[in-house]
Amino acid sequence: MDLTISKPLTLNCGLVLPNRLVKVRPPHSRHSSTQITDKDPTKAAMAEQMSSKCRNYLPNEAVDAVYQTWARGGWGMVLTGNVQIDADYLGHPFDIAAHDSDAAIAPKVLSTWKRWAQTYNTAAAATSSPPPLIMQLNHPGRQSPVGAGARSLCAQNLAPSAIPLDMGDGWLAKSVVSMVFGTPKAMGEDEISAVVGRFAMAARLAAEAGFAGVEVHAAHGYLLSTFLTAKSNERTDGYGGSARNRARIVVEVVEAIRKATESKKGFCVGVKLNSADHQTAEALRDSIEQIEAISEAGIDFLEISGGSYEDPRVSAEIHVGPPIITAIALILLLLQMMADAGESDTPDVKVSSRTAAREAFFLDFAKSIRDQFPSLHLMVTGGFRTRAGMEAAVADSACDLVGVGRPAVLQPSAPRDIIFNRELSDQDARLSEHKIDVPRLAKLSGIRGVGSGATSAWYSGQIQRLAKVK
Template structure:
């Protein structure tokens, strides 16, 4: 058996070759302009990640419908988009032999009330745990509207290919629309789009099939999928594995494993209540990936928790994952892949961020905006500032976004 190392290339079943095992997972950038096209700074920061050695760059979530934004400065890719801006972004992000895939998303009901008074979802069920106060109850999509949304995903994928992205990723995790359709907690339809798991997974399978028909067999299509929602009555690990099997059988090229929703944000990586085995092995969802590996041979990415070359290498050597997924570490160490490949003992830590006031932290989303500000620094051609004060990050966000910065924009 050939030993897989961090700098080993990965060949997908369609023949596409990713130069190493480092996967930059999507992060919120908030770098769309007033028309929701990418600002020039996105090309700057993604080129830096590409030159830093990452094998596969994943964009922050790009919305497929400009009437359905998850956050105020989301980038949107549709017929109204300025493709020249996307071409510049893709050209920079594919430097140094790097793959760059567009993460395509529709938020469904996870739209802040100040952005949309009537969001849509599979069913007219509000978010729970108090979130219904700031996220409006959705209207249930009609079947013609479901087909229209599927078409928007396909259109965005075709435009991404035209603009020079080397692949696309369907965002099927974290409680957004695809995730909502998969969950019996949020999808209580009685037609062919709800009820049984077979019906609930129809939405994502139709998106994938539409993309594959439009893009061809040689163009990579991946998905980010929850291992589970970790919510009572929600999407379970057993159901997730069945969806993985169906997508693998359909021919999907790469599966990124995450977990949770914004009602229960397991993907945020809190150190609290983490199993000892997770702390020891670093990655949050590695045990789940080991079970998935028994079902499919589709390449897998496990994202979340990696903090050292040793932990990353152990995960690859175990065979549970084919790529190491990292997000926030890239906002502080843009050349992390080069460092980890060159130093087998490389490691890093992330700060526990707080303004010192829990109410302020919660109101401003300090753990989100601090990392956004690091990305904005790089977008301006500057270096990240690991010592940046959380207060300064909050103030910079307020200065850039105005009063909307003080409005809750994440579930």
């Protein structure tokens, strides 16, 4: 069985991936968390929200255990979930974060990150083809709920322009957005420079800790993503207007990371972008121009994904902050249901038949990028479930790498046990995924992105199983 997806890939930085399958963060993982204390590290939620305690934001032994499991699974590369660059702004109260403002905690960031990387690398080294570990760096921007992070409750979220999230036209949706996220602050150039510096700082720490590289998250409606699209960026300075100007912050982040990690030979830098932001010819042209600028800054791979809170292409759910905010939102939901039950429904997101046939939600967009940038290593994440589909995408040069999210939780050794298992036929080499119907109450809310909580909770339970420290 000579599969293209089983062949190694050498990135521009010199990092060699043993195969083309990449474990990525599951799409439901961003908003389901259980607080983990140092006394009980086994009670973990999704791996990407497993900081050791509130306002600490450090990875603990549960994180180590989960990633050791993935290290032994036969992947070509393992990406962590969101590691926030600023502890003041989190996507979830229990995100892992890099922070240097707290004198008592700052020294622990590097030591805990080193433990995380070392335990992973030790487990990976025991395999025949060790997969490198890449840290995903992010800033949530306007998608940081009230109470998530060390900032005060009155502090505004950050964004390129003072444009709030649009999660629906109903009064309930607008009320929830107002209470949970508020209207973001249009960032000044000094704040933009500070964000760029924090990305570089986090990347430097990751390099010192022993991670093989970082991925800059510029998708899913987070801060960098909102700079890229004209829908959320109405700036008239050097960070707005033209497509290239809107990409300036991402270019500066990549350049700053390269400078901060230049002493680490072979350090990998990737970028994650949205396909959902580029569904028109004009948007695609803008994207091509932006990718050209970003690739010139020196990236080793580009991941194509999709979806945001406003456009939940990946069934993303919304975490609505502290319990009091959640309670208010539920009360509002009940009131609206009593007033106009059944009048509002969350529309299904349609995917082109061609894309669905190739098993990837975003493969068509990736193909457009491949035509323009044939030498840029592309990863497509979303929808791949069979060996045949993965092989066809890579063998046909539609992409170089295949990202796998939810199935990696259910089958952490999927590459070794299923996709590359010679004893399984193509028909049987299929990854599983657990699906739960969207609750009717969630549909009636009319809020985009709400409704996948049951699925998220189920996957959280599976991560708890992986995170048990033995």
